[in-house]
Amino acid sequence: xxxxxVTLMLMLGLGTTSIFAGGFQINEHGxxxxxxxxxxxxxxxxxxxxxxxxxxxxxxxxxxxFILGTAMIAPKSSFRGVSPSVDAYYMENQVFYPSHFFITQxxxxxxxxxxxxxxxxxxxxxxxxxxxxxxxxxxxELRTFSAPLVLTFxxxxxxxxxxxxxxxxxxxLITQKSPLTPFAGDAFVHLEGDDMVAFGYNAGIxxxxxxxxxxxxxxxxxxxxxxxxxxxxxGPSQVSSQLPQGDITASLTTPMNIQGGxxxxxxxQLRLSADFQWVAWSSYDTLAVDFKDPNIDDIASPRxxxxxxxxxxxxxxxxxxxxSLLGGVYYDKNPVDPQYVNPSLPDTxxxxxxxxxxxxxxxxxxxxxxxxxxxxxxxTVTNSKETYTPGGSPFNGTYNSSAHILSFSLYxxxx
Amino acid sequence: xxxxxxSIMIFAGIVLLLSACEDFTKLTAPPVNTGTADFSRFVVIGxxxxxxxxxxxxxxxxxxxxxxxxxxxQVGTTFEQPIVSDPGFGSRxxxxxxxxFTLVNNPIMGTPQNLNYPLPYNNxxxxxxxxxxxxxxxxxxxxxxxxxxxxxxxxxDLILRNSDTTATPLSQFQQAAALNPTxxxxxxxxxxxxxxxxxxxTSPSAPTDVNVFEGLYNATAGAIASLGADVxxxxxxxxxxxxxxxxxxxxxxxxxxxxxxxxxxVPGLFYQEHGNVGPSQTFADSLTLLxxxxxxxxxxxxxxxxxxxxxxxxxxxxxxxxxxxxxxxxQAFGVHPLNPWPDALxxxxxxxxxxxxxxxxxxxxxxxxxxxxxxxxxxxxxxxNQIRMNDFTGGTVFDGITFTTFYVxxxxxxxxxxxxxxxxxxxxxxxxxxxxxxxxxxxxxxIDVSAIPGSLNFTGKVRFENGFAQFPKGAxxxxxx
Numbered sequence: 001x002x003x004x005x006v007t008l009m010l011m012l013g014l015g016t017t018s019i020f021a022g023g024f025q026i027n028e029h030g031x032x033x034x035x036x037x038x039x040x041x042x043x044x045x046x047x048x049x050x051x052x053x054x055x056x057x058x059x060x061x062x063x064x065x066f067i068l069g070t071a072m073i074a075p076k077s078s079f080r081g082v083s084p085s086v087d088a089y090y091m092e093n094q095v096f097y098p099s100h101f102f103i104t105q106x107x108x109x110x111x112x113x114x115x116x117x118x119x120x121x122x123x124x125x126x127x128x129x130x131x132x133x134x135x136x137x138x139x140x141e142l143r144t145f146s147a148p149l150v151l152t153f154x155x156x157x158x159x160x161x162x163x164x165x166x167x168x169x170x171x172x173l174i175t176q177k178s179p180l181t182p183f184a185g186d187a188f189v190h191l192e193g194d195d196m197v198a199f200g201y202n203a204g205i206x207x208x209x210x211x212x213x214x215x216x217x218x219x220x221x222x223x224x225x226x227x228x229x230x231x232x233x234x235g236p237s238q239v240s241s242q243l244p245q246g247d248i249t250a251s252l253t254t255p256m257n258i259q260g261g262x263x264x265x266x267x268x269q270l271r272l273s274a275d276f277q278w279v280a281w282s283s284y285d286t287l288a289v290d291f292k293d294p295n296i297d298d299i300a301s302p303r304x305x306x307x308x309x310x311x312x313x314x315x316x317x318x319x320x321x322x323x324s325l326l327g328g329v330y331y332d333k334n335p336v337d338p339q340y341v342n343p344s345l346p347d348t349x350x351x352x353x354x355x356x357x358x359x360x361x362x363x364x365x366x367x368x369x370x371x372x373x374x375x376x377x378x379x380t381v382t383n384s385k386e387t388y389t390p391g392g393s394p395f396n397g398t399y400n401s402s403a404h405i406l407s408f409s410l411y412x413x414x415x
Numbered sequence: 416x417x418x419x420x421x422s423i424m425i426f427a428g429i430v431l432l433l434s435a436c437e438d439f440t441k442l443t444a445p446p447v448n449t450g451t452a453d454f455s456r457f458v459v460i461g462x463x464x465x466x467x468x469x470x471x472x473x474x475x476x477x478x479x480x481x482x483x484x485x486x487x488x489q490v491g492t493t494f495e496q497p498i499v500s501d502p503g504f505g506s507r508x509x510x511x512x513x514x515x516f517t518l519v520n521n522p523i524m525g526t527p528q529n530l531n532y533p534l535p536y537n538n539x540x541x542x543x544x545x546x547x548x549x550x551x552x553x554x555x556x557x558x559x560x561x562x563x564x565x566x567x568x569x570x571x572d573l574i575l576r577n578s579d580t581t582a583t584p585l586s587q588f589q590q591a592a593a594l595n596p597t598x599x600x601x602x603x604x605x606x607x608x609x610x611x612x613x614x615x616x617t618s619p620s621a622p623t624d625v626n627v628f629e630g631l632y633n634a635t636a637g638a639i640a641s642l643g644a645d646v647x648x649x650x651x652x653x654x655x656x657x658x659x660x661x662x663x664x665x666x667x668x669x670x671x672x673x674x675x676x677x678x679x680x681v682p683g684l685f686y687q688e689h690g691n692v693g694p695s696q697t698f699a700d701s702l703t704l705l706x707x708x709x710x711x712x713x714x715x716x717x718x719x720x721x722x723x724x725x726x727x728x729x730x731x732x733x734x735x736x737x738x739x740x741x742x743x744x745x746q747a748f749g750v751h752p753l754n755p756w757p758d759a760l761x762x763x764x765x766x767x768x769x770x771x772x773x774x775x776x777x778x779x780x781x782x783x784x785x786x787x788x789x790x791x792x793x794x795x796x797x798x799x800n801q802i803r804m805n806d807f808t809g810g811t812v813f814d815g816i817t818f819t820t821f822y823v824x825x826x827x828x829x830x831x832x833x834x835x836x837x838x839x840x841x842x843x844x845x846x847x848x849x850x851x852x853x854x855x856x857x858x859x860x861x862i863d864v865s866a867i868p869g870s871l872n873f874t875g876k877v878r879f880e881n882g883f884a885q886f887p888k889g890a891x892x893x894x895x896x
Binding site for chain 2: 080082084085086179180181182183184185236237238239378388389390391392393398
């Protein structure tokens with residue numbers, strides 16, 4: 001059995017170069033949590049607790065727990081405009097594979113620890129090179145990787161806390177076009193950068209007064225990235241000296257998250273859970289790219305995200321000893337004021353519906369498969385501050401987005 | 416196993432069901448209020464400005480932005496044009512280098528794309544058409560340039576397509592009539608003065624006679640009025656508001672060391688006044704060149720770098736069989752009376768007066784015809800004069816972009832210095848739309864000029880001398896207006 005897991009790990013390990021996802025925050029850190037609509041901080045009954053709420057590590061069965069899996073995210077977006085036109089443009093289809101891997105170990109009745117790797121934030125959008133919003137966004141990719149290390153203190157049967165730190169790294173790619181009017185054609189601008197060292201910290205708390213009721217909360221700090229990279233621009237050779245090129249720096253702070261939840265076993269076979277997640281998006285106020293060459297104008301585009309929240313509900317039904325059915329629903333409030341919505345991240349209020357199956361395949365070895373459909377609320381922007389022409393015309397129009405997400409996790413327990 | 420299969424089926428079913436939720440609500444664009452105007456059969460008649468000609472060529476990527484096509488898109492009507500693939504019909508001017516500024520002609524010819532369209536085109540703008548041609552020209556050899564000057568204009572064959580039919584050849588007007596139009600724009604008469612002006616007053620040696628113009632215009636207007644359509648006409652902009660005439664004179668004023676030449680007894684640029692082909696004592700000092708007291712044409716740019724040198728390049732380039740009597744090309748070009756700046760490259764004060772007088776008279780004729788027949792009038796003369804005046808106070812802003820009439824950098828005019836850029840045509844289209852809106856109680860939205868792409872094309876290598884732009888020999892020979 002161990003060999004199988006190692007093999008799968010290696011396979012997915014090769015795939016980690018293509019871990020990225022639609023939407024800026026990625027809450028796919030395990031198929032079970034996803035199937036429960038993310039209402040998991042008071043549940044945390046597999047090794048993905050290292051991310052969701054590490055206070056739960058001491059309550060896991062067995063001495064060592066593994067979980068390994070991946071999600072397949074297929075986001076879709078369309079833009080209709082620019083108003084008054086209603087021409088439709090569709091984001092190119094891409095599939096992203098954010099993967100997750102966690103190990104937990106009990107060292108004593110009191111002390112447990114966990115490590116892992118997942119992708120807490122990321123986005124990937126790609127529009128046609130010649131679409132109407134080409135001066136705003138063509139291809140945008142952000143990938144963040146986070147490797148948490150957590151330490152858990154369990155006090156008896158009812159109460160546990162955890163603290164931890166995480167090592168994170170990220171890379172970013174932004175391409176867009178730049179007009180050359182009155183000359184024909186466009187320049188193609190390509191910005192690329194990474195930050196290989198960033199740190200964050202986290203904490204968790206879990207209280208289980210009885211077998212039927214638990215309540216938990218977790219905290220993830222913001223993480224500041226300082227990207228360093230290069231800008232390249234291609235266009236007619238006659239204007240090459242005018243194009244923005246050279247070394248760049250850019251900063252990005254991913255938001256603090258506080259999530260709290262309860263889980264109630266209403267009947268023997270059925271457990272319901274509900275969570276509230278606070279996402280301090282206001283840390284992200286400007287997308288700024290600084291050119292080291294002082295002769296090139298820096299790029300600063302206001303984002304002015306607002307703090308936002310997600311409300312989550314989940315249900316787990318134990319069909320029999322080996323099979324559980326999972327279901328969930330959540331509402332994710334858009335952190336972006338509509339006037340700053342940009343096609344690099346066509347964000348709207350989202351509703352997620354999920355379900356899944358958890359099957360104990362062999363002794364100590366199980367599989368969770370889940371599916372999540374996300375429907376973004378139709379968003380019509382009428383007062384856009386995003387401009388799509390050199391004269392500053394507003395990028396007003398109607399966004400629609402949705403996503404299909406499949407997720408699989410394999411888990412293994414050593415007693 | 417069955418259970419698992421069943422689960423997978425249910426799973427797939429739910430996925431399919433949710434996929435249906437991707438769909439979004441239908442949106443409809445707000446209807447365009449065209450008032451009492453009916454654009455269902457919309458025809459534009461005119462010359463190169465109507466055809467959407469740019470940078471010395473008629474080509475697809477520019478024709479898409481002809482003012483007629485832009486208006487048609489804005490009101491949502493069909494509009495067929497005589498599309499020619501890039502780089503078009505007429506060796507397009509392209510930029511080899513910005514600094515130093517150098518142009519070339521693209522030698523490749525485009526191919527016509529919809530010669531077989533079964534009806535007359537909605538865009539009946541024929542580059543090079545004179546007023547005479549609207550009612551009379553049906554081919555390259557029945558147009559005014561051939562009938563009166565022996566120069567065939569193949570654009571008529573391309574656009575009117577009479578040669579391949581056995582039916583009676585039809586003129587621009589007759590083809591428009593065949594479409595039974597509901598709305599007509601007529602913008603004609605520019606070439607009746609521009610041909611004189613762009614040749615430095617040499618070919619033809621005078622604008623169309625004002626009485627002839629009046630007779631022809633009234634006949635044309637009357638014929639179009641008889642179609643029963645709504646009609647909007649446009650008048651003729653001032654030549655001194657286009658960069659073909661305003662670019663090189665100031666460059667010579669600034670670029671030639673007149674101060675040092677003055678010490679040698681040279682008072683200014685010696686040039687041939689109207690009709691003179693020999694030596695000349697007439698000169699323009701640097702202030703006159705700078706302020707437009709004389710207008711050096713864009714063709715002169717290639718010769719401006721030769722000022723002060725003993726050269727006869729102009730006479731070789733322009734195919735003179737022998738030097739005109741008295742001309743001595745061993746003398747310093749432009750600064751010696753025996754080798755003066757040629758008449759063909761300059762409008763002297765008398766010629767400028769001739770051009771301006773003709774323009775004003777023609778525009779009076781156009782205005783009174785519009786009044787007689789109840790046509791709308793787009794006053795392009797005043798519009799471009801205002802834009803030209805704004806050049807000296809920072810330019811004119813359209814949809815967030817500042818435009819001037821300055822050559823290349825101004826953004827309004829294409830590389831031939833006469834015809835607008837894509838954005839320039841959008842600005843022109845908006846002037847027509849304003850007339851529709853006021854005359855027909857319409858509320859057609861104006862075109863967002865800043866959403867229109869640029870149209871000055873780049874190409875390969877570089878040639879440049881002494882700070883003046885170098886144009887290939889004959890760069891402006893195929894310039895149809």
